[in-house]
Each structure stands twice: as structure tokens, then as C-alpha cells.
Amino acid sequence: MPIRQHKYLLDESEMPTSWYNIVPDLPAPPPPPLHPGTHEPVGPDDLAPLFPMDLILQEVSTERYIPIPDEVQDVYRLWRPSPLFRAHRLEQALGTPARIYYKYEGVSPAGSHKPNTAVPQVYYNAKAGVKKLTTETGAGQWGTALAFACSLFDVECEVWQVGASYDAKPYRRTVIETFGGTVHRSPSQLTSAGRAFAADHPGSLGIAISEAVEKAAGAADTKYALGSVLNHVLLHQTVIGEEALLQLAKAGETGADLVIGCTGGGSNFGGLAFPFLREKLAGRQNPVIRAVEPASCPSLTRGEYRYDFGDTAGFTPLMKMHTLGHDFVPDPIHAGGLRYHGMAPLISHIYELGLMEALSIEQTECFAAAVRFARTEGIVPAPEPTHALAATMREALACKESGEEKVIVTALCGHGLLDLGAYDAYLNDRMVDSGLSDADLDAALSTIPVLT
Amino acid sequence: MPIRQHKYLLDESEMPTSWYNIVPDLPAPPPPPLHPGTHEPVGPDDLAPLFPMDLILQEVSTERYIPIPDEVQDVYRLWRPSPLFRAHRLEQALGTPARIYYKYEGVSPAGSHKPNTAVPQVYYNAKAGVKKLTTETGAGQWGTALAFACSLFDVECEVWQVGASYDAKPYRRTVIETFGGTVHRSPSQLTSAGRAFAADHPGSLGIAISEAVEKAAGAADTKYALGSVLNHVLLHQTVIGEEALLQLAKAGETGADLVIGCTGGGSNFGGLAFPFLREKLAGRQNPVIRAVEPASCPSLTRGEYRYDFGDTAGFTPLMKMHTLGHDFVPDPIHAGGLRYHGMAPLISHIYELGLMEALSIEQTECFAAAVRFARTEGIVPAPEPTHALAATMREALACKESGEEKVIVTALCGHGLLDLGAYDAYLNDRMVDSGLSDADLDAALSTIPVLT
Structure with missing residues (x-):
């Protein structure tokens, strides 16, 4: 052969x-x-209780390139550069003339793309003398990544895990503890934000963020770390797209025709897509950029582009973004990492500028795609990137019809070995599509604050 | 820096x-x-009910090199070559002048070294027209690997999983099913070998092997696959050591001073060590070769070198090996992949020739080493290679005392993301060392058949 x-x-x-x-x-x-009180633009000082100044300056930077510190590179090299795969076996199974490439971030210590930002975030905090970081985690990927990074820079790590995920995934807690972190089920009794809910509430990312922010704001040498949404988080993830561009050239491709990524808060998508978008804006490539979100949490495709809070309790600044309303609690679908009510302001802005597309897909189609992927390419995907895989397969099959030899690049942002309950549900016909009704959506959207 | x-x-x-x-x-x-009946040496025809002729010829081959088929290489390339890591961060934490390298096989689809042999085994069976393969699995790594390989070559896969492991690791069953395989708890009611035990018996690899062999021997287009012990299995794993030799040279090392691997059936150890042993026998390098086994299942260090059955029911040929007795049921320690009563005949023979060393280590020391490793190198090791890591750390600390700059090469043969129950037990002080008493050992040894 x-x-x-x-x-x-x-x-x-x-x-x-x-x-x-x-x-x-x-x-x-x-x-x-x-600012949540004055509705005036926030300055660096407003963010200082939560973040070290190096990260705040990155959050508001207008510099095109920001050097990666040697200390961060030394950790990145534990798993980076990550591989770019050509999905020959999947292409063959689909019978498509498309050439499918996937950038695989599951080789990282946390099994996802999250350490790309966890490591610099912890580095800059440690450099600023911070002793403890608090955070939330949905699927568990971000909490794992932050605990891993904290273990390397001798910083304490305290994680509020969304209740539904905490209950369904005990192994996630164990991984975080193996890296030395502490895990609480959210809503917890440790914060006023948590005590506002019943102890058996399934939780949400918005609630868990409120808890972690409350704890950080109230302690002197403690700060907060966020795993997605913010500019500096998306910035750190651009190593994904930068590497993919170099690797695509090594594969002999002059560029991508289509770049597909899943979106929750937006960091995986931004990390892959922004370097390709730079090439597009500069006229060097002309890829279609496409975001895929779960039908149960469709902030880009069914949310409103409005100023809203990043958390449920309203502690964070107001951010202009596509939002379903800050107290939206999505159905407990399996892609816990995509269950966020808002979309990164930067991605929301780029979407409004017409520089990218978005669609939503129901989860059974996603898991069907994931099982097909596992049985051809050998990797069991995390629930989040199954959305990107499903959209990739739709496109590959369209290419089969049209005969187009499109170059499709997608991000397999993590493996699913700690999310197998979802596969068990799918394989045994216990998975249902969680359609979001217009009435439920309207109720959630009505909670978005009206700015005067 | x-x-x-x-x-x-x-x-x-x-x-x-x-x-x-x-x-x-x-x-x-x-x-x-x-032969178990005649006690005469078995010929290829005796093995034909269980294995295709290509594998039987490899089992008895005296050729030094056996070409890897293109179809197997095409699958190997999904994850191979696997990386060789220099453990800079671990060395720094230990304060050792030793240079520690680990060959990491957790990048494979099954998360372990097992696909290295699963893929060629399924390939040769498919080539011979076999429609279904049966097998046993202990920790679940081998069953996962075989199911993965079967999915690529369109062969059915039926797995008997050791009961204790089946109960403790439901995710393992889900991964195997995701790859399209079928899983039974062993002992099962599906075989006479299984029905000889109570349904809630914790099982053993020996029992599960009997069940899988019984099923394969009784069906026309079904054969059996073994994940360790046999010569052809160790043969396939030598890609590990061959790559490591090339990578060590790229790292600027002239050779290894010490090669350390964990041993259950012996395939990971043989795969790493045999190419180094070739270099040693040829006088090109002079490494000490050291096997590490669990104190609860110490076939090399406390077993006898005798002819014994490979399975509990006595279906298999008699093999001369270090054995604890074929109905030895080890304490349910967490390194399920090391819970085999015997040691690969080839490794047993090499040990008798004085070409390698062996030691055993209790599991709490192993998990202490594993947590230290995770917090420095970022990878959560599978329970099996924690034994090799513990022995590596002992040696690295000895180098700290002596000042020797030894080059230590070890195999991190898999990640532990599907074995986190063991970490949970360790981190919460629920793990105990499972000392094996002389009386229990003597009772097990007394069951080894006496050949006249």
C-alpha cells in the first residue's frame, strides 16, 4: 500500500x-x-483584585505579537508542539475527496488545550507573588489544567467544579488532586454566591465563576484564573493555530479552505482560528472560518449581542458578547466545557464583523461522528470537539457530493477518556437531544441587564 | 533560563x-x-487452533529481524514513533546528577504499549480470514488495544475482563465498546472454565485466559489473541526499544547505563529491553537491565522456574517460566496488568542466563513515585509503570549520594487516566501494601504440575 x-x-x-x-x-x-456599577469602561486597576498586572496588560494590549517567556516555553515543551494529523483513515471511510487535518491537543498533561493558557497564567501570578489561585471548572478540563500548572510553579489551586460534572465525573476530582489541587462541588456552602442555591443544585459555569471570584476578591495573596472567554486566554491559545499553519505547510498545503472549531467560551476556537484569520485578513489565504456550538447552549446562533455579566451573581465586568442571559442554566448535556451562557467578546465581535460563520449541532449527531472517528483514527474525542468533528463530517460528505477537494482544518482539542459516561449513554441509546425551546430561551434572554 | x-x-x-x-x-x-497431554514439544500445528500460521511462525522463529508489513506500519503511524522524554523537571526535583529518559507509550489510541502487538496480531488474523478474536484483559489496556485494532481491520472482538477490574473500572468497558468490542465479566457463565467459579469471584488473568481460549478453540473462524507472555508478542513490542536507541543517540548519549522496565507478563519490559540487550551482547553498550514487579505478584523474584500452564484451567501448552502456580490469585492490587502468575518464558530464560536483574516493590512506594512524577513531568502514569518509576527514583537518589551521572532509560508504558481509582485510594490513605506470605506462596507453588 x-x-x-x-x-x-x-x-x-x-x-x-x-x-x-x-x-x-x-x-x-x-x-x-x-464597570458593573458605573457602566464606564473598566481600566487596568479595576481588574487588579482578580488578575496580576502582566495578564491585565495582555488583556488590553494592542500589540500584534507578545513574546512567550522562556519559563512558559520550558513547560510548553513537555507536550508542545502538538501534532497535526491528516485523517487519512476517516477520509477513506467517508469516501470524501476532502483533505481533513486535525490539530490534536489531547497530548497535553490535562488531555486538552487548556494548559496552553493555564501555564502562562500561573507563571505570571507566581511572578507577582500570588500564593493561591481559585477557579471554576465545567467538564473538568480547565481545573485539571490549572492544577497541573500550579503544581509546577508552587502555587495553591482551589477549584469549584460545576455540580452536575462533579457528580458524574469523580475521576476528574482525582486527577486534580493528583496534581495537588483542591476541589469543591459548586454551588458550595463556602461562598455567599453558592449559598444562594440549594446544595443539590446541578450548578452552572456562571455560578462556579461567581464562587471562585468571590473567594479570590476576598483574600490578599489569592487571585482568580479564567479558562476561556477573556482576551488574554484566547491570546495564549494562538500557539495552536500558529503551529497548525507551519504544519499545514509541511504537509504541502498552500492554505486551508475551511477552519472548523467548537466553541464554548471560545478559547479553543480562537486559538485555532485567529492565526488563520490573520492570514485571511492579509490576503495570504482565504479560508471560511466556522464555529460550532451545542444546540442546547447556542450563544452565537440564538443569543443576543449585548452587554452582560460573565457570571451569575454579577461580580464580573459587563462584557459585550453573544449571550443567552447570565443566569441561563443549560440542559446537562455531556459537553460540559461548552455549557457557558456567553461567548468570548472578541469572538462575538469578529462574528458581528462578518469574518466568521456559526452553526449549532445536537449531541447525538456529535457522538455518532465521534464513534466513527474513534473507529478510524483511534482517538476517543472529548465531548466538546465532537461538535467540530460532526461539522467536519458534514462538510466532507458535501465534498463527496460536489467532488471538491477542500482542505479542512479542525481542532481536536482534547480526548474523552475522562468523559466516557457520555459514550456509555450514546452507545446504549440513553442519549437524547436537548432541544432548547423559544420560551425557555426568551426567559433567559430577559435577564440580560438593560443599560441606560 | x-x-x-x-x-x-x-x-x-x-x-x-x-x-x-x-x-x-x-x-x-x-x-x-x-504439549499439555503428551509433554512433548509442541509444533506449529498444535497451535493452529488458536493462532494464524504467520504468528505461529513468528513464535518459533530464529530469524534476527522480521519485517513489519506496510499495513501494520500504516496503523503504527497513527501514533508512532512515540516520544522519548528527558525528565529534566523530575531530575531537578530529585536533585540527582542522573540523566533520566522515559519512553512514553501512552500516546497510543489505547493509552498504552499494547496496540504495538494488537495491530499486527489482528492484521495477520484478518489476512488468514479470521472473523472474530477472543481475549482476556486485566487492567483493561489489552482489551482496549485489541478492540481498537479489530475496528481497523473489520474483525469482531470479544473480551473477558477480570472481574475485579470489570467492577472497578466501568470506563474500560465503555472504551472497548466505543471501539466496537464486546465485554464480559470473567468468570462468566459463557464457558465451562468460567462456570467452575462463583459468579461474584474476583477473577484472575489465568481464568480469563481459559475462558477466551475455550471460546476460540470451539469456533471455526474465531481465534485467540494474547497481550503478553508469548515470543511473538514480545517481538512486536521491540519497536519501543529500537526507537529509544535512535532517540537516545539524538539526545547525544552514547548509551544507557541502566534500563528499567515493569514486568507483568513481560511484553513492555521485553519490548524496551531486548534491543538494549542486543547492544550489550554485541559489546556496543553495557547497560544493567532491571525488571520491576509488584511485591504482591513476584513471579521473577519469588516464583519457581518450572514448566507450568499459562492459564488456570490448563488449556494452554506447558511453558518453562518463572511461575507462582497457575491458579495463583494475587491480591487485587491496582496494577491489574501485572497480576499474572507467570513471566514470559523468554524473559524467564534470559533471567536464568544472568543477563538481567529483578526486584519487587510494594504499591504505596510506587504511587508515591507516580504522584511525584505527575507533579513534575505532568503525566499521570498507569499503575503498572509506577513500579518502574519507583525503581528509577531509587536509583536516581542513589546517584545523588554517589554523584554518578548515570543514564537511566525507562518505559512509561501507559497513562493512568482510566485507573484513577488507585490514585484516589492512595491520596486518601486507603491504599495498603499487599504483602504475600510464605504460606500463601507455598500453597500456590504446590499446584505447579510435576512432569515425569
Whole structure:
């Protein structure tokens, strides 16, 4: 049989040396976050109780490239550069002329893309003398990543895990503890934000964020870390797209025709897509950029583009973003990492600028795609990227019809070995699509604050 | 900070093109397996009910190198070559002058080294027209690997999972099912070998092997696959050591001073060690070769070198090996993959020839080492290689005392993300060392058949 190269690797010496900030390349700047009390734009000082100044400066930076510190690169090299795979076996099974590439972030210690930002966040906090970080986690990927990063820089880590996920995934707690972190079920009795809910409430990312923020704001040498949504988080994730561009060239491709990523808060999607969008804005490539979200939590496709809180209790600044309302509690679908009521302000802005597309997919289609992927490519995907895989397969089958040899690039942002309950449900016909009714959506949207 | 390279990768084009068979390089040939009825050496035809002829010929081959088929290489390239890591962060934490390298097989679809042999085994069976394979699995790694390989070559896969493991690790069953396999708790009611035990018996690898062998022997287009112990299995695993030799050279090392691997049936250990042993026998390197086994299942260090059955029911040929007795049921320690009563005949023979060392370690020391490893290198090890890591750390600390800059190479043969119950037990002080008493050992040894 012909020799087919499956992986395109980079040497450690070829790793990107800077993160890419898309803001200066956009045709219009994104709207600023607003102070929750005054509704005036927030300044760096407003964010100082929660974040160290290095991260705040990255959050508001208009520099195109921000150098990656050596100490961060030294940790990145534990798993980076991550491989770019050509999905030969999947293409063959689908009978498609499309060439499918997937950037695989499951090789990281946490099994997902999350350490790409956890490591620099902990590094900058440690550099600023911070002793403890608090955070929330939905699926558990972010909590795992932060605990891993904290273990390397000798920082304490305290995680509020969304109740439904905490109950369904005891192994997630164990991984976080193995890395030395502490885990609480959210809503917890440890915060006023948590005590506002019944102890057996399934929780939400919005509630867990409120709890972690409350704890951090109330302690001197404690700060807060967020795993998605914010500009500096998306910035750190751009190593994904930067590497993918280099690897695609090694594969002999002149560019991508289509870039597909799943979106929850937006960090995986932004990390993959922004470097490709830079190439598009500069006229060097012309890919379609497509975000895929769960039908049960469709912030881009059914939410409103409004100023809203990032958390349920209203502790955070108001951010202009696509939102379903800050107290939206999505059905407990299995892609816990995508159960956020809002979308990253930067991605929301780019969507409004017409530079990208979005669609939503129901979960049974996603898991059907995931099982097909596992049985051809060998990797069991995390529930989140099953959305990107389902959209990729739709497109690959369209190429089969049309005969187009499109180059499709997607991000397999994590493996699903700690999310197998969802596969068990799918394989045994216990998974249902969680359709979101217009009435429920309207009720949630009505809670978005009206700014005067 | 100075730039430290953490990973030594190979290009897909640098992959070994042959498996290495150590038999012709040994100073004496290993004793042959014997027919269980006649006690005469078995010939290829005796094995034909269980294995396809290609594998039988590999089992008895005296060729030094056996080419890897293109169809197998095409699957290997999904994850191979696997990385060799320099454990800079662990070395720093230990304060050792030793240079520690670990070959990481957890990047495979099954998360362990097992697909290295599952893929060729399924390939040769499919080529021979076999429609279904049966097997046993202890920790679940082997069953996962075989199900993965079967999914690629369109062969059915039926797995008997050791009862204690089946009960403790429901996720393992789900992964196997995701790859399309079927899983039974062993002992099951589906075989006479299984029905000899109570339904709630915790099971053993020996019992599960009997069940899978019984099923395969009784069906026309069904054969059996074994994940360790046999010569052809160890042969396939030599890609580990072959790659490690190339990668060690890329790291600038002239050779290893010490090669350390964990041993259950012996396939991970043989796969890593045999290519190094070839270099040693040829006088090109002079490493100490050291096997590490669990104190609760110490076949090399406390077993007898005798002819014994490979399974509990006595269906298999008699093999001369270090054995604890074929109905030995080890304490349910967490390293399920090391709970086998015997040691690969080839490794047993090499041990008798004085070409390698062995020691056993209790599990709490192993998990202490594993947590230290996770918090420095970022990977949560499978329970099996924690034994190799514990022995590596002992040696690294000895180097700290002596000042020796030894080059230590070990195999991290899998990750532990599906074995987190063991970490939970360790972290919460529920793990105990399972000392094996002389009386229990003597009772088990007394069941080894006496050949006249």
C-alpha cells in the first residue's frame, strides 16, 4: 500500500516564540468591558483584585505579537508542539475527496488545550507573588489544567467544579488532586454566591465563576484564573493555530479552505482560528472560518449581542458578547466545557464583523461522528470537539457530493477518556437531544441587564 | 533560563522497519513449550487452533529481524514513533546528577504499549480470514488495544475482563465498546472454565485466559489473541526499544547505563529491553537491565522456574517460566496488568542466563513515585509503570549520594487516566501494601504440575 504520512510534527526549536493578538488586525476595535456599577469602561486597576498586572496588560494590549517567556516555553515543551494529523483513515471511510487535518491537543498533561493558557497564567501570578489561585471548572478540563500548572510553579489551586460534572465525573476530582489541587462541588456552602442555591443544585459555569471570584476578591495573596472567554486566554491559545499553519505547510498545503472549531467560551476556537484569520485578513489565504456550538447552549446562533455579566451573581465586568442571559442554566448535556451562557467578546465581535460563520449541532449527531472517528483514527474525542468533528463530517460528505477537494482544518482539542459516561449513554441509546425551546430561551434572554 | 529539550522525536520515515527477535542472539536457546497431554514439544500445528500460521511462525522463529508489513506500519503511524522524554523537571526535583529518559507509550489510541502487538496480531488474523478474536484483559489496556485494532481491520472482538477490574473500572468497558468490542465479566457463565467459579469471584488473568481460549478453540473462524507472555508478542513490542536507541543517540548519549522496565507478563519490559540487550551482547553498550514487579505478584523474584500452564484451567501448552502456580490469585492490587502468575518464558530464560536483574516493590512506594512524577513531568502514569518509576527514583537518589551521572532509560508504558481509582485510594490513605506470605506462596507453588 502507498505510504501515507499521518502526523506532521514540529521540532521543539520550531515552536512559535510569540502569542498572536488579533485585535490590531481587526477593521474595528472590540467594545470595552464596562464597570458593573458605573457602566464606564473598566481600566487596568479595576481588574487588579482578580488578575496580576502582566495578564491585565495582555488583556488590553494592542500589540500584534507578545513574546512567550522562556519559563512558559520550558513547560510548553513537555507536550508542545502538538501534532497535526491528516485523517487519512476517516477520509477513506467517508469516501470524501476532502483533505481533513486535525490539530490534536489531547497530548497535553490535562488531555486538552487548556494548559496552553493555564501555564502562562500561573507563571505570571507566581511572578507577582500570588500564593493561591481559585477557579471554576465545567467538564473538568480547565481545573485539571490549572492544577497541573500550579503544581509546577508552587502555587495553591482551589477549584469549584460545576455540580452536575462533579457528580458524574469523580475521576476528574482525582486527577486534580493528583496534581495537588483542591476541589469543591459548586454551588458550595463556602461562598455567599453558592449559598444562594440549594446544595443539590446541578450548578452552572456562571455560578462556579461567581464562587471562585468571590473567594479570590476576598483574600490578599489569592487571585482568580479564567479558562476561556477573556482576551488574554484566547491570546495564549494562538500557539495552536500558529503551529497548525507551519504544519499545514509541511504537509504541502498552500492554505486551508475551511477552519472548523467548537466553541464554548471560545478559547479553543480562537486559538485555532485567529492565526488563520490573520492570514485571511492579509490576503495570504482565504479560508471560511466556522464555529460550532451545542444546540442546547447556542450563544452565537440564538443569543443576543449585548452587554452582560460573565457570571451569575454579577461580580464580573459587563462584557459585550453573544449571550443567552447570565443566569441561563443549560440542559446537562455531556459537553460540559461548552455549557457557558456567553461567548468570548472578541469572538462575538469578529462574528458581528462578518469574518466568521456559526452553526449549532445536537449531541447525538456529535457522538455518532465521534464513534466513527474513534473507529478510524483511534482517538476517543472529548465531548466538546465532537461538535467540530460532526461539522467536519458534514462538510466532507458535501465534498463527496460536489467532488471538491477542500482542505479542512479542525481542532481536536482534547480526548474523552475522562468523559466516557457520555459514550456509555450514546452507545446504549440513553442519549437524547436537548432541544432548547423559544420560551425557555426568551426567559433567559430577559435577564440580560438593560443599560441606560 | 537555559533551553532544555524535553522530547526526542523521530520522523515517521525513521521508524524501525523490522521487529527484533532476540532468540538467535542468546547464548542458549529457550526451552520449548510442551504439549499439555503428551509433554512433548509442541509444533506449529498444535497451535493452529488458536493462532494464524504467520504468528505461529513468528513464535518459533530464529530469524534476527522480521519485517513489519506496510499495513501494520500504516496503523503504527497513527501514533508512532512515540516520544522519548528527558525528565529534566523530575531530575531537578530529585536533585540527582542522573540523566533520566522515559519512553512514553501512552500516546497510543489505547493509552498504552499494547496496540504495538494488537495491530499486527489482528492484521495477520484478518489476512488468514479470521472473523472474530477472543481475549482476556486485566487492567483493561489489552482489551482496549485489541478492540481498537479489530475496528481497523473489520474483525469482531470479544473480551473477558477480570472481574475485579470489570467492577472497578466501568470506563474500560465503555472504551472497548466505543471501539466496537464486546465485554464480559470473567468468570462468566459463557464457558465451562468460567462456570467452575462463583459468579461474584474476583477473577484472575489465568481464568480469563481459559475462558477466551475455550471460546476460540470451539469456533471455526474465531481465534485467540494474547497481550503478553508469548515470543511473538514480545517481538512486536521491540519497536519501543529500537526507537529509544535512535532517540537516545539524538539526545547525544552514547548509551544507557541502566534500563528499567515493569514486568507483568513481560511484553513492555521485553519490548524496551531486548534491543538494549542486543547492544550489550554485541559489546556496543553495557547497560544493567532491571525488571520491576509488584511485591504482591513476584513471579521473577519469588516464583519457581518450572514448566507450568499459562492459564488456570490448563488449556494452554506447558511453558518453562518463572511461575507462582497457575491458579495463583494475587491480591487485587491496582496494577491489574501485572497480576499474572507467570513471566514470559523468554524473559524467564534470559533471567536464568544472568543477563538481567529483578526486584519487587510494594504499591504505596510506587504511587508515591507516580504522584511525584505527575507533579513534575505532568503525566499521570498507569499503575503498572509506577513500579518502574519507583525503581528509577531509587536509583536516581542513589546517584545523588554517589554523584554518578548515570543514564537511566525507562518505559512509561501507559497513562493512568482510566485507573484513577488507585490514585484516589492512595491520596486518601486507603491504599495498603499487599504483602504475600510464605504460606500463601507455598500453597500456590504446590499446584505447579510435576512432569515425569
